[in-house]
Structure formats: C-alpha cells, structure tokens
Amino acid sequence: MITIALPKGALLTDSIKLFQKIGLDFSAFLDSSNRQLQITDPTNTAKAVLVRTHDVPVYVEYGQAQLGVVGYDVLLEKTPDVANLADLKFGVCRMSLAVREASSYRRPSELPPNGRVATKFVHCAKEYFRRLDLPVEIIPLYGSVELGPITGMSEAIVDLVSTGKTLKENGLIEIDILFNSTARLIAHPLSYRLNQDHLCDWVEKLRLQV
Amino acid sequence: MITIALPKGALLTDSIKLFQKIGLDFSAFLDSSNRQLQITDPTNTAKAVLVRTHDVPVYVEYGQAQLGVVGYDVLLEKTPDVANLADLKFGVCRMSLAVREASSYRRPSELPPNGRVATKFVHCAKEYFRRLDLPVEIIPLYGSVELGPITGMSEAIVDLVSTGKTLKENGLIEIDILFNSTARLIAHPLSYRLNQDHLCDWVEKLRLQV
Numbered sequence: 001m002i003t004i005a006l007p008k009g010a011l012l013t014d015s016i017k018l019f020q021k022i023g024l025d026f027s028a029f030l031d032s033s034n035r036q037l038q039i040t041d042p043t044n045t046a047k048a049v050l051v052r053t054h055d056v057p058v059y060v061e062y063g064q065a066q067l068g069v070v071g072y073d074v075l076l077e078k079t080p081d082v083a084n085l086a087d088l089k090f091g092v093c094r095m096s097l098a099v100r101e102a103s104s105y106r107r108p109s110e111l112p113p114n115g116r117v118a119t120k121f122v123h124c125a126k127e128y129f130r131r132l133d134l135p136v137e138i139i140p141l142y143g144s145v146e147l148g149p150i151t152g153m154s155e156a157i158v159d160l161v162s163t164g165k166t167l168k169e170n171g172l173i174e175i176d177i178l179f180n181s182t183a184r185l186i187a188h189p190l191s192y193r194l195n196q197d198h199l200c201d202w203v204e205k206l207r208l209q210v
Numbered sequence: 211m212i213t214i215a216l217p218k219g220a221l222l223t224d225s226i227k228l229f230q231k232i233g234l235d236f237s238a239f240l241d242s243s244n245r246q247l248q249i250t251d252p253t254n255t256a257k258a259v260l261v262r263t264h265d266v267p268v269y270v271e272y273g274q275a276q277l278g279v280v281g282y283d284v285l286l287e288k289t290p291d292v293a294n295l296a297d298l299k300f301g302v303c304r305m306s307l308a309v310r311e312a313s314s315y316r317r318p319s320e321l322p323p324n325g326r327v328a329t330k331f332v333h334c335a336k337e338y339f340r341r342l343d344l345p346v347e348i349i350p351l352y353g354s355v356e357l358g359p360i361t362g363m364s365e366a367i368v369d370l371v372s373t374g375k376t377l378k379e380n381g382l383i384e385i386d387i388l389f390n391s392t393a394r395l396i397a398h399p400l401s402y403r404l405n406q407d408h409l410c411d412w413v414e415k416l417r418l419q420v
Contacts, residue, residue, distance in 0.1 A: 003361075008353075037357055049361060052353040062326075062349065064363040116272075139272065143218075143262040147247055151213075151259060153274040 002046050002197045005065035007053035010162070011183050014090040015069040019048075022205040046202075057082050057186065066191045066199050072181040073160055077121050082186040086207050091183035093162040095124055097176040100149045108132055108176050111155055118148030119158040128158065128178045146170040212256050212407045215275035217263035220372075221393050224300040225279040229258075232415040256412075267292050267396065276401045276409050282391040283370055287331050292396040296417050301393035303372040305334060307386040310359045318342055318386050321365055328358030329368040338368065338388045356380040 006015050006026065016026050024041045026048040028034055037050045051059060056070040057080035068082070073095055075084060097117075099105045111117075111134065118139040119125045129136050139154055141147075146166060148154035160181070161167060161174065185206055191199050216225050216236065226236050234251045236258040238244055247260045261269060266280040267290035278292070283305055285294060307327075309315045321327075321344065328349040329335045339346050349364055351357075356376060358364035370391070371377060371384065395416055401409050 037354055038360065049357060051357065052351070054352045055354070058349060058351060059361070059363065062363050064361050139268060141262070141268060142264040144247055144265070147259060147261065151248065151269070151274050153269065153272050 001040075001044075002067060002199060002202060003065040004046060004048045005056045005059040005068035005070075006048050006050050007056050007069055007071075008050060009053055011053065011069060011071065011091045012050075014088075014183065018069075018088060018090075018206065018209055021209045022202070024048075054078065060186050060188050063188045063191060066188050066196065067202065068186045069183055070186055071160075072179075072184050073121065073124070075184060075186070076179065076181075077123050079123070080186075081189065083189045083192050084184055085187055085192075085203055086185040086210060088183040088185055089210050091181070093160050093182075094180045095121065095158065095178040096161045096167075096174040097128075097156055097158055097178065098149075098161070098167055098172045098174045099156045101171050101173045103149075103155070105155065106175055108134060111136065115156065116148075116154035117156045117158055118145050118154040120145055121158055121160070124178060125158040146172060211250075211254075212277060212409060212412060213275040214256060214258045215266045215269040215278035215280075216258050216260050217266050217278075217280055218260060219263055221263065221279060221281065221301045222260075224298075224393065228279070228298060228300075228416065228419055231419045232412070234258075264288065270396050270398050273398045273401060276398050276406065277412065278396045279393055280396055281370075282389075282394050283331065283334070285394060285396070286389065286391075287333050289333070290396075291399065293399045293402050294394055295397055295402075295413055296395040296420060298393040298395055299420050301391070303370050303392075304390045305331065305368065305388040306371045306377075306384040307338075307366055307368055307388065308359075308371070308377055308382045308384045309366045311381050311383045313359075313365070315365065316385055318344060321346065325366065326358070326364035327366045327368055328355050328364040330355060331368055331370070334388060335368040356382060 024046050028039050029050050040047050056068040059065040060068040060082045061080045116137045116139055118141050122140045125138050145157045145159045148157050234256050238249050239260050250257050266278040269275040270278040270292045271290045326347045326349055328351050332350045335348050355367045355369045358367050
C-alpha cells in the first residue's frame with residue numbers, strides 16, 4: 001500500500017480534491033474535529049499522513065511516504081533528494097522581494113550596501129542576491145516577516161506572496177519576483193524507479209488530472 | 211523608549227503578567243481580536259513587539275528590542291548573542307528523548323546503531339548524542355514530531371514536553387531528559403552594558419519580581 005504525504009494549510013483542500021479524482025478519498029483530514037494525522041482511504045488502497053508543508057519532502061526523502069504534494073518554494077528552499085514529477089497547477093504564488101512603500105527603494109540594486117533582508121527562505125534569498133552580486137545580510141525569521149521593515153530591523157523582506165493582502169496591510173510593496181511557485185507532485189526516487197506498489201500507475205493517473 | 215520582544219504562544223500570558231507587575235501593560239496582545247504586532251503601553255513608557263518564540267532572540271540580537279522573554283530551550287538551540295539575565299521561573303518544561311512505549315528501548319544506549327531521531331531541536335539533539343558518543347541520524351522536522359516513531363521513520367524523538375499529554379496520546383514514553391527549561395529574560399548585550407534608556411533599572415525591577 002502506498003503512503004502519500006499531504007501538506008497542512010493552503011494546499012490541503014486542492015490536494016485532497018486531486019486524489020479524490022483518482023479514487024482516493026482523504027477528505028477526513030478536512031473535518032475540523034479530526035485529530036488523526038494518519039488515515040487510510042475508505043477503499044483501503046492507500047494511506048495518507050498529514051504533515052507541515054516543510055516536512056512533506058522529509059517524509060518522501062526517507063521513503064516513509066512514496067508520494068507527496070508540496071510547494072515549489074519548499075523544494076527550492078530545501079533542495080531535498082526527491083523526484084519532482086508534475087506541476088499540479090494549484091497553489092499559485094510567488095516569492096517576492098518587498099520593501100516599505102515609504103522607502104526610496106524601487107529596484108534590488110537600490111538597496112543600501114550590506115542592507116538587511118528578513119526572510120523565512122534563507123537559501124532562496126541568499127541564492128538570489130548572490131546571482132545579483134549584491135551583498136546583503138540575511139536575517140532568518142520564523143514568522144511575521146513583514147515586521148522586519150516595520151520595526152526597522154531590515155530594509156527588505158523575501159517572502160511568499162499569494163494575494164498581496166498582507167503586504168498591503170503592512171505598507172509594503174513588491175519590487176522584484178524571485179520565482180513563481182505552484183504545488184508539485186513529488187516521489188521517493190528509488191520507489192519510483194523500482195515501481196514499488198505500482199507507483200508509476202498512480203503517478204500516470206495523477207498526471208492525467210492536471 | 212525601550213522595546214520588549216514578547217513570545218507568541220505558551221509563554222505570552224505569564225510574560226504579560228510579569229511586565230504588568232512593573233507597571234507596563236501589554237495585555238492588548240491577549241485580546242483575541244488584536245491584529246497589531248507592535249504596541250506601546252498605555253503610559254507611553256515602553257513598546258512591545260509580538261513575535262514567534264524562535265524570533266525573540268533575533269530581535270534582541272539585532273538590537274531591535276532591548277529586552278525579550280524566551281524559553282531556555284530556544285537559547286540552547288540557537289545560541290544567540292544575547293545576555294541571559296534572569297530565570298523567570300514560569301514556562302516550566304523539559305527537553306526529552308522519547309520512544310514508542312511498544313518498543314524495547316528504555317535507555318538511550320539501547321537505541322539501534324545509527325538509529326533515527328526526529329526533532330525540531332536539531333542542535334540540542336546533536337549535542338546530546340555527541341556527548342553520549344552515540345551515532346544517530348537526526349531527522350529535522352517542523353511539526354508533529356511524534357509522527358516520526360508512529361510512521362516508523364525514526365526510532366526516537368527529541369522534543370519539548372510540558373504535561374506529557376501529547377506523548378501519552380501517541381503511545382510514546384520518555385526515556386531521558388536532556389535538560390529542564392523555563393522562560394528567561396534576555397537583553398541586547400551592548401544596550402545593557404551602556405545602560406541605554408535606563409535598561410539596568412528595568413532589569414533590576416524585573417529581577418525583584420521572580
């Protein structure tokens with residue numbers, strides 16, 4: 001029986017819809033009274049574990065789940081050893097560079113020398129500024145990255161933006177896009193190569209849905 | 211005016227009570243309808259920023275806040291460059307090594323050679339096993355660490371335990387304690403040495419409360 005790692009949060013509803021289309025029902029995870037983190041679908045065909053979006057590639061990399069759904073942003077940030085098999089088209093967002101609207105910065109190159117950039121995506125931000133050959137100090141934060149420029153701790157932030165509402169509410173504007181992101185179907189590379197539990201058939205069925 | 215970094219979550223209520231005792235009221239953060247992450251106390255004496263517990267030392271290290279309240283566990287995990295000034299006695303919990311109750315492991319040394327340990331506290335776990343001279347593979351997770359042993363991905367976990375309810379619900383038992391933790395008062399080292407904004411007086415007042 002295959003196990004699928006599903007991400008908590010923004011991608012969950014669309015992920016569950018996708019698997020329903022190929023006959024696997026994990027909608028019990030959407031029930032607000034549900035406390036189980038591991039369920040089997042009603043036809044007893046596949047299992048699913050419900051984990052943090054950043055943990056999905058960990059479960060797949062260690063072979064604890066053969067398939068997983070995760071944002072492209074997480075794959076770029078963590079570069080896990082997993083097979084990236086399909087763009088699932090949902091969960092559209094972008095990794096953006098944003099500054100205070102009241103500031104004078106309108107292009108990355110206008111940021112002050114060795115300016116500070118707060119972000120949850122340290123690896124992505126470092127790579128971006130390295131390519132621009134722009135030396136900045138990256139401040140790693142866990143949450144509320146928008147507080148960086150508001151408190152004056154950083155000149156800019158690198159963060160995931162979907163509607164742009166949070167930026168607007170905090171008086172921030174985007175001045176560059178690092179990359180666009182969508183949900184991806186990932187697999188444990190060895191299980192996929194060896195076609196364990198007919199994994200390739202499942203992947204093919206999923207690909208036909210997007 | 212000094213700025214204080216307060217941690218979201220388990221330590222918030224007691225932190226706010228502590229500052230109320232010395233005349234600073236940040237109880238607006240406890241109002242469930244509050245969306246502000248930065249407030250000034252009603253007497254206009256001090257500001258507070260509400261951030262993730264792991265971000266408290268970042269704000270203090272960068273001098274964006276002169277004081278902060280954070281768990282000892284976070285200080286040991288991140289080893290930030292901050293002054294650790296007082297044990298505030300609340301937020302009592304422990305960093306524990308736990309395994310499945312159904313397993314045969316009852317001591318760390320009984321874990322299998324190169325066994326796997328899932329944790330959010332990678333640095334603490336590595337340091338602990340290094341001292342025991344026990345080679346293990348650390349699996350970094352963001353949440354629901356208890357799923358590690360349940361899914362079979364890891365033999366053990368290292369995690370913060372307060373009541374022990376989560377462990378019990380998941381059929382896990384503690385087999386060792388890495389260290390005990392409480393909330394700590396931290397300060398920006400330079401601001402403290404230079405006694406900026408009478409920081410030493412505030413620290414003294416706080417020390418008298420614990």
